[in-house]
Amino acid sequence: xxxxxxxxxxxxxxxxxxxxxxxxxxxxxxxxxxxxxxxxxxxxxxxxxxxxxxxxxxxxxxxxxxxxxxxxxxxxxxxxxxxxxxxxxxxxxxxxxxxxxxxxxxxxxxxxxxx
Amino acid sequence: xxxxxxxxxxxxxxxxxxxxxxxxxxxxxxxxxxxxxxxxxxxxxxxxxxxxxxxxxxxxxxxxxxxxxxxxxxxxxxxxxxxxxxxxxxxxxxxxxxxxxxxxxxxxxxxxx
Numbered sequence: 001x002x003x004x005x006x007x008x009x010x011x012x013x014x015x016x017x018x019x020x021x022x023x024x025x026x027x028x029x030x031x032x033x034x035x036x037x038x039x040x041x042x043x044x045x046x047x048x049x050x051x052x053x054x055x056x057x058x059x060x061x062x063x064x065x066x067x068x069x070x071x072x073x074x075x076x077x078x079x080x081x082x083x084x085x086x087x088x089x090x091x092x093x094x095x096x097x098x099x100x101x102x103x104x105x106x107x108x109x110x111x112x113x114x115x
Numbered sequence: 116x117x118x119x120x121x122x123x124x125x126x127x128x129x130x131x132x133x134x135x136x137x138x139x140x141x142x143x144x145x146x147x148x149x150x151x152x153x154x155x156x157x158x159x160x161x162x163x164x165x166x167x168x169x170x171x172x173x174x175x176x177x178x179x180x181x182x183x184x185x186x187x188x189x190x191x192x193x194x195x196x197x198x199x200x201x202x203x204x205x206x207x208x209x210x211x212x213x214x215x216x217x218x219x220x221x222x223x224x225x226x227x228x
Contacts (some may be wrong), residue, residue: 036198040220042221043203048215088155101146104205106158108156109155
């Protein structure tokens, strides 16, 4: 079945440590996204990528980095510069095309906590 | 101020009752997406609306976009415990070439058996 796989489901970070969240999709979607969800805050966009080897900052990119070397993969690194990383992270993908706007499809999320 | 406001923030209804969730934008919408989320899980796509006055239904859930394309409502008829979760609206504010969605803060729905 086609879908988006995020791993791990739970992740713990120590002080000063970088951690990487994985996002893989087999939907053949061009665009991929990373969101952060905090209680009562809704979803906020961290980074997005419209095509391979290209990505743009979203609303809250500070303390995060991404890469898009393959169409299927869009890993997110939470760096030590991100002082409040505890949150639920969601990856999404979509296949936007001229004349219509396809919905974003989401993975099951990764919950990141600080040790 | 928030570009996209959802109301109410939370809702508790008796099983079998109807309910409505609203999503109001401060700007004209190019598209409006409704999603449902179970706690600790990803978002499940429900419906997409683009045209003013458009209405779509799926099983017992109906979503509408007003003529001015600045407000959408999600209506659930004869609610069931399976409808419980967080409902989020996502707004697309421009057309082809811009793929960012702005999300509301969500409405938490509880259905009492």
